[in-house]
Amino acid sequence: QQQVKQSPQSLIVQKGGISIINCAYENTAFDYFPWYQQFPGKGPALLIAIRPDVSEKKEGRFTISFNKSAKQFSLHIMDSQPGDSATYFCAASKMSGGSQGNLIFGKGTKLSVKP
């Protein structure tokens, strides 16, 4: 019930291409879905987040697509750049009730964008 499954584990994309990372969750009580970006030697940084009242959220080249019925959400990086090379984590949490705010993370996707 608490798991968040993330795929793929690693991803290689050519510069200018689209990077797509997928996540699936089990607990229907989750109502906040952030994505974090982590560069080597740094802590994860909040990239973009979505709540289940919308099916898509876009910020610059980054888009989250959310499918509530399938319990899936994905990150799309348009026009991928070498500077996007990092590890990406999806996460899920509850905004109310017990354990609110506790983020359950996927295992991460290492993205490499080739010049």
Place this chain on the structure above:
Amino acid sequence: DVKVTQSSRYLVKRTGEKVFLECVQDMDHENMFWYRQDPGLGLRLIYFSYDVKMKEKGDIPEGYSVSREKKERFSLILESASTNQTSMYLCASSPPAQFGGAFFGQGTRLTVV
């Protein structure tokens, strides 16, 4: 900008030592968290605190304890360090859940020898 500061970037400790990892946040956040990060396992929650002197166990609390005497400071304690606690430790803080996600420190790479 939110700042979460962990006291050490790198630590090397001996087996059996008592280890303290300190974390301070400057945004008056109610919630604070300790995670450990291991390759292939992602981030796993050790303990969290939603108020001063309050703490709750996360998914992997065994071998760890925490202390939160002041709102801005959350300490992780390894009572008797073991080699399987060699890991990257990440502290995070967040406002009340309905206002969004957590902000992380830069991490402490702990090696237990």
